[in-house]
Amino acid sequence: MTNDSAAARPRRLPAADLARVAVFAALIAVLGLPGSFSLFGNSVPITLQTLGVLLTGAILGAWRAALTVLLFLALVAAGLPLLAGGRGGLGVFAGPSVGYLVGFVLAAFVVGWIVERGGVRPGAHWVLTAGLLGSAVILLIGIPVQSLVTGVPLGTTIKLSLVFLPGDAIKSVAAAVVVTGVQRAYPDAAPAARRARLAIR
Amino acid sequence: MLTGAYVARSSVLHRLPAGVKLLTLAVACVALLAVREPWSVGVASAGTVVLYALGGIRWVEAWAQIRPLRWFVLVILVVQVLVTDWTTAVSLTSRLVVAVALAGLVTLTTRTADLMAAMERGLSPLRRLGVDPARVSLVMSLAIRSVPVVAGIAQQVRDAQRARGQERNVKAFAVPLVVGVLRYADTLGEALQARGMDD
Numbered sequence: 001m002t003n004d005s006a007a008a009r010p011r012r013l014p015a016a017d018l019a020r021v022a023v024f025a026a027l028i029a030v031l032g033l034p035g036s037f038s039l040f041g042n043s044v045p046i047t048l049q050t051l052g053v054l055l056t057g058a059i060l061g062a063w064r065a066a067l068t069v070l071l072f073l074a075l076v077a078a079g080l081p082l083l084a085g086g087r088g089g090l091g092v093f094a095g096p097s098v099g100y101l102v103g104f105v106l107a108a109f110v111v112g113w114i115v116e117r118g119g120v121r122p123g124a125h126w127v128l129t130a131g132l133l134g135s136a137v138i139l140l141i142g143i144p145v146q147s148l149v150t151g152v153p154l155g156t157t158i159k160l161s162l163v164f165l166p167g168d169a170i171k172s173v174a175a176a177v178v179v180t181g182v183q184r185a186y187p188d189a190a191p192a193a194r195r196a197r198l199a200i201r
Numbered sequence: 202m203l204t205g206a207y208v209a210r211s212s213v214l215h216r217l218p219a220g221v222k223l224l225t226l227a228v229a230c231v232a233l234l235a236v237r238e239p240w241s242v243g244v245a246s247a248g249t250v251v252l253y254a255l256g257g258i259r260w261v262e263a264w265a266q267i268r269p270l271r272w273f274v275l276v277i278l279v280v281q282v283l284v285t286d287w288t289t290a291v292s293l294t295s296r297l298v299v300a301v302a303l304a305g306l307v308t309l310t311t312r313t314a315d316l317m318a319a320m321e322r323g324l325s326p327l328r329r330l331g332v333d334p335a336r337v338s339l340v341m342s343l344a345i346r347s348v349p350v351v352a353g354i355a356q357q358v359r360d361a362q363r364a365r366g367q368e369r370n371v372k373a374f375a376v377p378l379v380v381g382v383l384r385y386a387d388t389l390g391e392a393l394q395a396r397g398m399d400d
Binding site: 012013014015016017018019020021022023024025026027029030033051055059071072074075077078079080081082085087088089090091092093094095096149150151152153156160174177178181182185186188189 | 204205206207223226230266267269270273276277280281284293297300301302303304305307308309311313316317320331333336339340341343344345347348350351352355371372375376378379380382383384385386387389390391392393394398399
């Protein structure tokens with residue numbers, strides 16, 4: 001193409017990663033489809049979508065996972081109803097949940113960063129720690145932003161958000177169990193293992 | 202096929218370029234932060250209603266955009282009435298609803314493809330940092346195409362689970378799903394490589 005893209009070639013995402021990023025963005029979307037339910041009083045719905053974010057982080061690694069979540073959010077912003085509960089469009093970025101969405105990107109990065117350092121076969125406890133920290137990141141960004149957007153005091157917002165904690169803990173456990181299962185069946189699902197294999201070739 | 206919330210009409214708003222609408226929306230959202238007094242909130246709300254009318258949007262379609270806020274509005278109203286007063290409560294809530302409604306209006310009057318094209322154009326200054334707009338649009342199309350494929354894999358896994366009587370087991374659902382998704386992704390990656398994507 002132009003000189004610009006030639007100069008930028010070294011930083012280009014390889015086709016294999018590009019495909020993984022695209023397909024995992026779709027996975028995050030599909031995990032938001034079934035059985036999304038809202039709790040009374042706090043309309044940020046609880047779904048498997050955050051599980052998708054944790055899984056993406058643990059399997060793709062920090063940078064690719066963050067990119068995947070960004071891509072997913074770009075599709076949502078473009079108007080596709082991919083967010084939990086069939087929501088989509090620019091409205092969600094003007095609403096109270098926007099902090100949680102930003103948190104998704106960072107959480108995927110944090111989970112990926114930790115799991116990448118867990119070796120070619122990170123143990124379940126390792127992924128669990130990563131998942132819990134990732135979930136904490138989502139809340140740490142989501143709750144203050146929600147309080148800011150809605151004008152509801154931070155203390156009250158925190159109390160309203162306590163309902164998330166059991167679900168988040170369960171999802172982190174689920175992520176740990178699923179990721180270790182997947183990495184046993186498909187060794188390339190561990191970021192460190194894939195990097196090592198590609199380096200040999 | 203996956204479609205957005207776009208409603209096909211032939212209004213002035215529909216004909217405006219996506220980039221113009223996005224920029225106007227950004228400016229409006231920043232301006233809304235400065236809106237505090239009840240009268241200015243009233244003006245902003247009235248303006249939003251006029252814009253929706255201008256776009257030829259029906260009540261049902263407008264409601265679908267702000268419906269996710271309904272519980273928030275209730276909580277904010279209750280909490281704000283308790284800590285402040287009615288006028289502050291109503292103006293804060295209306296401000297939020299107006300912001301979401303305006304963003305929703307852009308979604309309703311702009312085709313998904315046009316919004317994606319506008320986003321890609323917005324990314325072109327990042328070319329210097331190594332972002333290739335052609336790859337961005339490819340990865341977006343691949344993701345959209347992958348949604349029905351991944352949903353299909355999920356359906357297969359769910360059927361297999363039901364056959365084994367393991368409907369409630371998250372592990373029995375997610376492990377085969379993620380492995381299937383990875384296989385599909387890596388096959389897709391090889392296909393892209395075979396077409397010279399890495400050359």
